[in-house]
Structures are given as C-alpha cells and as structure tokens.
Amino acid sequence: AQSVAQPEDQVNVAEGNPLTVKCTYSVSGNPYLFWYVQYPNRGLQFLLKYITGDNLVKGSYGFEAEFNKSQTSFHLKKPSALVSDSALYFCAVKLGRASKIIFGSGTRLSIRP
Amino acid sequence: DAGVIQSPRHEVTEMGQEVTLRCKPISGHNSLFWYRQTMMRGLELLIYFNNNVPIDDSGMPEDRFSAKMPNASFSTLKIQPSEPRDSAVYFCASSLGGSDHTEAFFGQGTRLTVV
Numbered sequence: 143a144q145s146v147a148q149p150e151d152q153v154n155v156a157e158g159n160p161l162t163v164k165c166t167y168s169v170s171g172n173p174y175l176f177w178y179v180q181y182p183n184r185g186l187q188f189l190l191k192y193i194t195g196d197n198l199v200k201g202s203y204g205f206e207a208e209f210n211k212s213q214t215s216f217h218l219k220k221p222s223a224l225v226s227d228s229a230l231y232f233c234a235v236k237l238g239r240a241s242k243i244i245f246g247s248g249t250r251l252s253i254r255p
Numbered sequence: 256d257a258g259v260i261q262s263p264r265h266e267v268t269e270m271g272q273e274v275t276l277r278c279k280p281i282s283g284h285n286s287l288f289w290y291r292q293t294m295m296r297g298l299e300l301l302i303y304f305n306n307n308v309p310i311d312d313s314g315m316p317e318d319r320f321s322a323k324m325p326n327a328s329f330s331t332l333k334i335q336p337s338e339p340r341d342s343a344v345y346f347c348a349s350s351l352g353g354s355d356h357t358e359a360f361f362g363q364g365t366r367l368t369v370v
Contacts, residue, residue: 176358185259185346185361186298232298242311243288243350243359245298 144169146235148246155223155253163218163249165233174236175216176243177207179229186232192216203227223253259362261347267368273335276365279328280349288359289322289332290346298346304330337369 146167155161167173174193178186190201197209207218216233233246260279268274280287288303302312307324315322319338324330334341344366348359 178361185363186348188358188360191358242300242303243348244300245290247297 144235144237144244146233146244146246148231148233148249150249151247152250152252155251157225157253157255158222161220161223161227161251161253163231163233163251165216165218165246167214167216167233167235169235169237171237175207175209176234176236177201177205177216177218178232178234178245179203180232180248181229189218189231225253225255227251228253259347259349259360261345261362261365263365264363265366265368267370268337270338270369271336272369273333274337274341274367274369276332276345276347276367278330278332278347278362280330280347281360282328284349284351284360285327286350286359287324287330288348288350289330290348291343292346292364293343301332334367337367339369342367342369 148165153163176191177189179189180186189205190199190207192199192209200206205220207216209216230248230250232248234243236243259281262277285306289301290298291301292298299314301314302322303310304324320334322332344364346361346364348361350359351357
C-alpha cells in the first residue's frame with residue numbers, strides 16, 4: 143500500500159540554526175511529492191513539490207527539499223530557521239494523474255528564539 | 256480567485272442531528288478532496304472526486320457519512336446522524352486533476368463539534 147511517513151512528531155531548533163524535517167515514502171511507480179505547512183486555525187498551504195529532474199527543490203519562505211530515490215526520502219530543509227517557521231508541516235505523495243493525495247502524520251516544528 | 260471556500264467555519268450540533276458541510280472549489284479545478292483532521296488520527300482523506308464523479312470513498316468512516324458533487328463548483332459532506340466522535344476539522348481541497356503534478360489548494364476548514 144502507498145504511504146508516507148514522518149518519523150518525528152516534533153522538531154525543536156534554535157533560531158538561526160539549520161532545520162530538517164524528515165519524510166519517507168513507500169509507493170509503486172514514480173511518486174510526486176509535496177510539502178505543506180499549517181499555521182494554527184488555518185488550512186494547509188503548499189510549500190514545494192518534486193515532480194522530476196533536479197533532486198533539490200526550492201520552495202516558499204526559503205525552504206527546500208531533497209529527493210533521494212535510493213532512500214525513498216524527501217526531507218524538508220532550511221539553512222537558517224526563523225521563529226515564524228514554527229508550525230505543523232506535512233509531507234504528501236500523489237500517485238499520478240488525477241489521483242488521490244496522501245498525507246503523512248505531520249511534524250510540529252518549534253523554533254526557539 | 257478567492258480560493259477554496261468552505262462553510263460554515265464553525266458548527267456546533269447535538270448528537271443525532273444532521274450536519275452538512277459545504278465547499279466551493281477553485282474555478283477550473285476538476286479534482287476535489289474532503290479530508291478530516293483530528294489530533295489522534297491526523298489528516299485523513301475521506302473521499303475525492305474527479306470531474307464531479309466520486310473516485311475513491313474508501314476513507315469514508317461509516318454509512319453515516321455521504322458526499323456529493325452535483326456540479327463543478329459545489330460539493331457537500333453530510334453526516335447523519337452525527338456523533339461526538341465526528342468532532343474534527345474538515346477540510347476541502349481542489350486541484351487541476353488533469354495534470355500529474357498539480358498541488359492541492361485547501362480551504363480554511365470547518366471545525367465541527369458534536370455535543
């Protein structure tokens with residue numbers, strides 16, 4: 143069965159330090175991978191996506207993600223964290239044209255001043 | 256475009272009552288998704304439509320849940336009868352389903368409380 147996993151419920155980082163939020167997937171075929179962010183009492187907002195090509199994808203708010211096919215991972219990264227990055231982050235996978243989007247369990251990112 | 260519009264934003268109802276949640280997708284999008292978010296279960300896909308046709312409703316928890324999409328600009332999720340365990344935030348999302356790589360755009364959600 144297709145699935146996406148976020149092994150960490152919470153990630154704590156000091157402001158200015160680099161951050162990584164982990165995501166691994168299990169699908170048959172070529173996946174399309176996404177990262178979303180959710181601020182309190184809001185819907186999910188799209189951050190970035192991997193479709194094909196360069197394994198390093200750049201997205202909104204200075205975030206980037208690295209696709210690693212051999213490790214079936216798509217970790218979200220940012221070189222220097224901001225307190226305003228504190229939110230709930232979701233990894234998601236889509237399995238082709240007009241198909242459903244499956245989300246991971248979410249990782250709460252907390253950036254301390 | 257105003258984005259995906261959901262109504263109501265908040266709903267409080269008594270157990271046993273019928274609840275109807277509404278969604279207006281982004282104009283031109285032909286895929287629509289209903290998700291439920293709870294602390295215990297995270298974000299669950301309930302059902303999704305392509306071109307107004309339900310494609311996969313395997314996530315609908317029980318027969319008490321039903322969803323319709325009578326046209327390209329409107330969808331409803333109905334719970335009848337409602338139970339306290341249905342309390343959650345329900346999100347609607349839409350995307351351009353004809354392309355492999357389009358992301359989904361989410362509404363603000365409906366926070367449902369069943370007492």
